[in-house]
Amino acid sequence: NAGVTQTPKFQVLKTGQSMTLQCAQDMNHEYMSWYRQDPGMGLRLIHYSVGAGITDQGEVPNGYNVSRSTTEDFPLRLLSAAPSQTSVYFCASSPVGTYNEQFFGPGTRLTVL
Amino acid sequence: GEDVEQSLFLSVRERDSSVINCTYTDSSSTYLYWYKQEPGAGLQLLTYIFSNMDMKQDQRLTVLLNKKDKHLSLRIADTQTGDSAIYFCAESSGYSSASKIIFGSGTRLSIRP
Numbered sequence: 001n002a003g004v005t006q007t008p009k010f011q012v013l014k015t016g017q018s019m020t021l022q023c024a025q026d027m028n029h030e031y032m033s034w035y036r037q038d039p040g041m042g043l044r045l046i047h048y049s050v051g052a053g054i055t056d057q058g059e060v061p062n063g064y065n066v067s068r069s070t071t072e073d074f075p076l077r078l079l080s081a082a083p084s085q086t087s088v089y090f091c092a093s094s095p096v097g098t099y100n101e102q103f104f105g106p107g108t109r110l111t112v113l
Numbered sequence: 114g115e116d117v118e119q120s121l122f123l124s125v126r127e128r129d130s131s132v133i134n135c136t137y138t139d140s141s142s143t144y145l146y147w148y149k150q151e152p153g154a155g156l157q158l159l160t161y162i163f164s165n166m167d168m169k170q171d172q173r174l175t176v177l178l179n180k181k182d183k184h185l186s187l188r189i190a191d192t193q194t195g196d197s198a199i200y201f202c203a204e205s206s207g208y209s210s211a212s213k214i215i216f217g218s219g220t221r222l223s224i225r226p
Contacts (some may be wrong), residue, residue: 004155035216040121040218041218042117042201042216042217043156043216043220044203045213045214086197090155090156092155092156099144099161099163100144100205100214101158101161102148102156102158102214104156104157105155106153106154106155107153107154107155108124
């Protein structure tokens with residue numbers, strides 16, 4: 001299994017541009033989520049999905065959209081990038097079951113100029 | 114709202130024990146976790162403890178939970194250079210994979226010779 005994969009690894013955008021961060025998992029996990037990691041602030045939940053066709057907002061959803069058309073894929077869209085969205089983005093998935101272990105992708109480092 | 118706090122830095126000598134501490138506010142926490150993040154990588158679950166336990170040991174790792182004081186600690190025995198990483202404390206208040214997980218800001222562990 002490849003686990004959780006994310007592309008791209010690095011991205012630089014100009015203010016106002018849009019882009020999609022890709023996330024895929026091959027473990028048949030129902031639950032997927034997006035976090036952003038900022039220095040000294042831990043991980044903050046952006047959006048999550050409990051299954052195909054179902055998404056919901058996390059702690060910091062503004063400026064981001066998600067969709068979940070398949071179990072495997074959970075893309076994150078930045079509609080109009082802003083410098084405040086400069087961060088490292090992690091996608092995670094979790095199986096249904098005990099103790100809710102989250103499996104993380106390697107991250108996407110995004111810089112918005 | 115729920116919060117998880119931990120100190121940002123810890124420096125220990127190689128082969129000494131490392132103790133990383135964490136406090137949390139959610140009295141309904143069901144699972145508490147320690148995740149490890151190595152440079153340039155995503156988070157990986159190191160260990161977890163169910164809220165009705167007060168201790169869990171796994172090889173060099175010992176987790177202590179004081180539910181009354183809402184205090185969690187991770188002890189790494191015989192600390193090695195490969196233990197250099199950021200360690201995140203996290204808590205979850207539910208049983209399903211959709212349960213919200215709150216992460217602390219991470220403790221950067223550095224090892225000196």
